[in-house]
Amino acid sequence: MSRWICEGSLDLNQLLKETEDPASGALVIFSGTVRNEHEGEPVRAITYEAHVTLAERVLHEVEEEVLARFDVRQCRIQHRIGTLPLGELSVIVVVRAAHRAPAFEAARYAIDELKKRAPIWKEEHYETGESRYLEGFPLKMREES
Amino acid sequence: MSRWICEGSLDLNQLLKETEDPASGALVIFSGTVRNEHEGEPVRAITYEAHVTLAERVLHEVEEEVLARFDVRQCRIQHRIGTLPLGELSVIVVVRAAHRAPAFEAARYAIDELKKRAPIWKEEHYETGESRYLEGFPLKMREES
Amino acid sequence: MRVRVIFYGGLKNDVGAKEQELQFDRKTLTVAQLKEGLIARYPGLRLKLPSVVCAVGDEIVDEDHLIGDGDEVALLPPVSGG
Amino acid sequence: MRVRVIFYGGLKNDVGAKEQELQFDRKTLTVAQLKEGLIARYPGLRLKLPSVVCAVGDEIVDEDHLIGDGDEVALLPPVSGG
Numbered sequence: 001m002s003r004w005i006c007e008g009s010l011d012l013n014q015l016l017k018e019t020e021d022p023a024s025g026a027l028v029i030f031s032g033t034v035r036n037e038h039e040g041e042p043v044r045a046i047t048y049e050a051h052v053t054l055a056e057r058v059l060h061e062v063e064e065e066v067l068a069r070f071d072v073r074q075c076r077i078q079h080r081i082g083t084l085p086l087g088e089l090s091v092i093v094v095v096r097a098a099h100r101a102p103a104f105e106a107a108r109y110a111i112d113e114l115k116k117r118a119p120i121w122k123e124e125h126y127e128t129g130e131s132r133y134l135e136g137f138p139l140k141m142r143e144e145s
Numbered sequence: 146m147s148r149w150i151c152e153g154s155l156d157l158n159q160l161l162k163e164t165e166d167p168a169s170g171a172l173v174i175f176s177g178t179v180r181n182e183h184e185g186e187p188v189r190a191i192t193y194e195a196h197v198t199l200a201e202r203v204l205h206e207v208e209e210e211v212l213a214r215f216d217v218r219q220c221r222i223q224h225r226i227g228t229l230p231l232g233e234l235s236v237i238v239v240v241r242a243a244h245r246a247p248a249f250e251a252a253r254y255a256i257d258e259l260k261k262r263a264p265i266w267k268e269e270h271y272e273t274g275e276s277r278y279l280e281g282f283p284l285k286m287r288e289e290s
Numbered sequence: 291m292r293v294r295v296i297f298y299g300g301l302k303n304d305v306g307a308k309e310q311e312l313q314f315d316r317k318t319l320t321v322a323q324l325k326e327g328l329i330a331r332y333p334g335l336r337l338k339l340p341s342v343v344c345a346v347g348d349e350i351v352d353e354d355h356l357i358g359d360g361d362e363v364a365l366l367p368p369v370s371g372g
Numbered sequence: 373m374r375v376r377v378i379f380y381g382g383l384k385n386d387v388g389a390k391e392q393e394l395q396f397d398r399k400t401l402t403v404a405q406l407k408e409g410l411i412a413r414y415p416g417l418r419l420k421l422p423s424v425v426c427a428v429g430d431e432i433v434d435e436d437h438l439i440g441d442g443d444e445v446a447l448l449p450p451v452s453g454g
Contacts, residue, residue: 012157013158016157020232022180022181022231022232023180023181023182024178024180025177025178025179025180026175026176026177026178027174027175027176027177027178027234028173028174028175028176028252029172029173029174029175029176030171030172030173030174030245030248030249031171031172031173031174032170032171032172032245032454033169033170033171033172033241034170035167035168035169035170035243036167036168037168048453049380049381050453051380051427051430051446051448053429053430054427054430054432054446054448055453056430057430079453079454086167087165087167089172090453090454091453091454096178098180100175100177100253100256103175104175104249104252104253107173107249108245108249111245111454114453114454115451115452115453115454116451117451118451118453118454119380119427119446119448119451119453120451120452120453120454121380121381121382121449121451121452121453122452122453122454123381123382133381133382133385133449133452134452135450135452136381136449136450136451136452137450137451137452138423138424138425138449138450139425139432139448139450139451140425140432141425141432141433141434141435177372193371194298194299195371196298196345196348196364196366198347198348199345199348199350199364199366200371201348202348224371224372235371235372236371236372256372259371259372260369260370260371260372261369262369263369263371263372264298264345264364264366264369264371265369265370265371265372266298266299266300266367266369266370266371267370267371267372268299268300278299278300278303278367278370279370280368280370281299281367281368281369281370282368282369282370283341283342283343283368284343284350284366284368284369285343285350286343286350286351286352286353
C-alpha cells in the first residue's frame with residue numbers, strides 16, 4: 001500500500017485525518033464506486049490494473065499541479081487496484097481549501113486528469129460471466145505542462 | 146437530531162451508509178469546517194443557530210430540487226447547530242450519481258442554495274474574546290421556483 | 291393583541307433578548323405594522339428590519355400578512371449558514 | 373538483443389501473456405521498431421499499437437527512443453482508471 005496506489009480498501013477516514021487543516025473551511029471529496037451496470041449490461045465487479053510506479057508518479061504530479069493552480073491547501077489522490085465488488089471505492093480525491101469554489105474546481109480537475117493520464121486500466125466483469133476492457137484515453141508521449 | 150439539523154457531531158460515515166447505491170458510480174461530498182481565521186482575525190469557534198423547523202423544510206426542498214434538476218440519484222444535506230471548535234464539520238452535502246459531472250454540479254448547487262436560503266446564522270468567536278454575527282444573504286419573501 | 295416575537299441571529303443582541311411578548315393596541319396587525327412597532331420600541335432595528343423576513347410557524351410570510359392574536363413571529367435576518 | 377515486454381490492460385488478452393521475453397536480431401532498436409516487431413509476431417496488435425505508448429522504467433518514451441539490451445518495456449494502451 002503506497003500513498004497513491006492501494007491493494008486494499010481505500011480508507012476515506014484516514015485520508016481526512018491526514019489532511020486535517022485548521023486554515024481550511026471547505027472540504028470536497030470525489031470518489032468513484034463500482035456501479036452495477038455499464039451501457040445496459042449488468043456488472044458484478046471491476047478489476048483495476050496499474051503500472052504502479054508510473055501511476056504513482058502521475059498521481060503525485062496531479063496533486064502538485066492542483067496545489068499550484070488552484071487556491072487550495074490540501075490535495076490527496078488514491079486509487080485502488082485489484083478486483084472490486086459492487087459499491088467499493090475505486091478512487092478518492094480529497095481537497096481542502098479556505099473557500100469552496102476552488103475546492104470544487106480542484107477536485108474536478110484532479111479526477112479529470114487522473115482519468116486522462118494515470119496508467120490504470122479497468123476490466124469489467126458482467127453478470128453473463130464475460131469480461132471486457134473498456135475503451136480509454138490514449139496516453140500522451142510527452143507530458144504537457 | 147433530525148435528518149437535516151443536528152445538535153451533535155455530523156456523521157459522514159452514517160450518511161455514506163444511508164446513501165449507498167449500486168447504480169451510482171460517482172460520489173461527491175462537500176463539507177464546511179470551522180477555520181481558524183476570518184478576514185485576518187483569528188477565530189477560535191463558531192456558533193450556528195437555526196430556525197430549526199423552517200431550516201429543515203428548506204434543506205428538504207433543496208434536496209428535492211437537486212434530485213429533480215440534476216441527473217443524480219441521492220442527495221442528502223445536514224447542518225449542525227451549536228458551538229463548534231476549529232476543524233469541526235458544520236455542514237455535509239452528499240451526492241451520488243451514475244456519472245461525475247452532474248454529481249459535482251449538484252453538490253455545488255446544494256451548498257450554494259443552502260447558503261442563500263437556509264435560516265441559519267453564524268456567530269464567530271475570536272481569539273480576542275469578542276464575537277460577531279456575520280453579514281449574510283437576505284431571505285426572499287416568497288420562494289422562487 | 292398580543293404577539294410573541296423571536297429574534298434570530300444578531301437581532302437578539304440588538305434587542306437584548308431572544309424572545310419578547312409584545313402588546314399592540316390594534317384589532318389587526320400586518321407584518322409591516324409589526325416592524326413599525328418594533329422600530330418604535332427598539333430604534334436600533336431601523337436599519338436592519340428592511341432586510342429581515344418574518345415567519346409564522348415554519349412559513350415565511352409577506353409584509354401584508356395578517357398576524358393572528360397570540361401568534362409567534364420569527365424575525366429572520368440575512369442568513370450565513372454553511 | 374533481448375527485450376522484456378510487459379502488456380498492460382487488454383493487450384495481454386491479445387497476446388495471451390502478461391509478459392514476453394523477445395529476441396531481436398539488431399544492434400539498435402527504437403520503440404517504433406519494437407512495435408513493428410510485435411506486429412509481425414502478433415498481427416492482432418496492428419490496429420491497437422498506434423494508440424499504445426511505451427514506458428521504460430517509469431518514464432514514458434518516444435517512438436524514436438533507443439531501447440537498451442535487457443530493457444523492460446511496458447506497453448500502455450489507452451487508460452480507463454477512475
